[in-house]
Amino acid sequence: MVMFRPKSKKLHVNNSDDIVGISKNLLLDIIETAKSKYPNEFGAVLRKNSRGIISEMLILPGTISGHKRAEFKFYMMHVDFNTVGTVHSHPSPYPIPSSADSELFSRFGKCHIIIAYPYDLSSWIAYDRNSNRISVGIIEDL
Numbered sequence: 001m002v003m004f005r006p007k008s009k010k011l012h013v014n015n016s017d018d019i020v021g022i023s024k025n026l027l028l029d030i031i032e033t034a035k036s037k038y039p040n041e042f043g044a045v046l047r048k049n050s051r052g053i054i055s056e057m058l059i060l061p062g063t064i065s066g067h068k069r070a071e072f073k074f075y076m077m078h079v080d081f082n083t084v085g086t087v088h089s090h091p092s093p094y095p096i097p098s099s100a101d102s103e104l105f106s107r108f109g110k111c112h113i114i115i116a117y118p119y120d121l122s123s124w125i126a127y128d129r130n131s132n133r134i135s136v137g138i139i140e141d142l
């Protein structure tokens with residue numbers, strides 16, 4: 001959620017809303033974390049860097065995992081200008097948002113990733129706040 005934004009001026013790329021892509025290193029981190037939590041889920045907040053690349057995840061404290069869906073303590077998270085959305089894992093092969101997921105996506109952010117079993121570079125889907133699929137490129141890290 002963008003908390004405030006100058007009304008009239010054109011902004012530089014640093015303040016842009018646009019997401020350029022997701023860092024490959026971060027994606028590999030997400031994959032490793034999802035595997036390590038399997039068969040449980042994990043959830044994290046995604047942040048972008050100054051170039052608009054999603055490059056950081058903050059795993060939420062108090063995330064409860066179990067057979068039911070993870071209940072993320074989103075009230076504990078810090079939403080700032082660089083927060084772009086969320087990521088969480090599904091122990092099933094279906095990276096499809098549940099109704100609770102869609103409810104969460106609608107609250108803030110513009111990029112919400114679900115990664116499904118078997119957790120690889122092709123088993124994730126990104127959604128916007130209306131749970132429509134969006135394409136997010138993978139950026140090779142320098």
Ligand SMILES: [Zn+2]
Nearest residue numbers: 090097098101
């Ligand atoms: Zn889910």
